[in-house]
Amino acid sequence: MIIKDLSYEAQLQDYYLAYELIKRKLRTSYVSQLLNNISLPEIRDIHRAIHHGDSPKSGLLPAIDAIPQTRESLLYLSLFASLYRSASQIDIRTKMDVPAIIFAWDFFCDTFPNQIRERRPYGKVRPANFSEAWVIAQALTIGLAALHYCESCHGEYIIIYNSKFPPTCQICVMDKLRKTQSTQRVI
Numbered sequence: 001m002i003i004k005d006l007s008y009e010a011q012l013q014d015y016y017l018a019y020e021l022i023k024r025k026l027r028t029s030y031v032s033q034l035l036n037n038i039s040l041p042e043i044r045d046i047h048r049a050i051h052h053g054d055s056p057k058s059g060l061l062p063a064i065d066a067i068p069q070t071r072e073s074l075l076y077l078s079l080f081a082s083l084y085r086s087a088s089q090i091d092i093r094t095k096m097d098v099p100a101i102i103f104a105w106d107f108f109c110d111t112f113p114n115q116i117r118e119r120r121p122y123g124k125v126r127p128a129n130f131s132e133a134w135v136i137a138q139a140l141t142i143g144l145a146a147l148h149y150c151e152s153c154h155g156e157y158i159i160i161y162n163s164k165f166p167p168t169c170q171i172c173v174m175d176k177l178r179k180t181q182s183t184q185r186v187i
């Protein structure tokens with residue numbers, strides 16, 4: 001009986017987590033990867049129920065190396081990754097911390113309320129939606145991205161391997177570019 005009660009409780013916890021993730025519009029395939037005792041059709045039903053009949057988004061999933069389109073995006077991504085790491089009690093390089101992703105994403109949205117573009121994420125503020133946030137956390141765990149400490153500005157910066165940007169601190173790069181531009185203007 002005890003085991004049965006426990007498993008019922010575990011089921012309720014899974015549904016609660018599914019609700020939290022779907023409310024933030026995490027792509028259904030990620031939800032189903034995480035919570036494999038809830039079927040994909042059921043996850044889709046939950047999505048429609050929460051989002052007033054809207055079907056979940058389908059098509060390509062976000063790719064980590066394609067998320068930063070501009071250099072500025074890396075500053076926002078670094079901030080998000082840093083928030084995520086600070087919110088987590090575990091080593092995020094070995095395991096994804098779902099409550100910490102949720103916390104960091106909510107904090108990020110509160111900080112940039114008008115910048116998040118859920119449907120057409122072409123802005124420089126990234127992650128632009130919760131699925132991108134999820135992909136960043138995943139990349140930090142599987143080694144497609146890493147968070148580094150910058151010796152010169154003492155900030156943290158994200159490196160995304162295979163992206164078009166070199167693995168350096170973008171705050172320092174942009175600072176240098178700005179200084180060069182202002183010197184040129186003076187000359």
Ligand SMILES: [Zn+2]
Pocket residue numbers: 150151152153154155169170171172
């Ligand atoms: Zn730096």
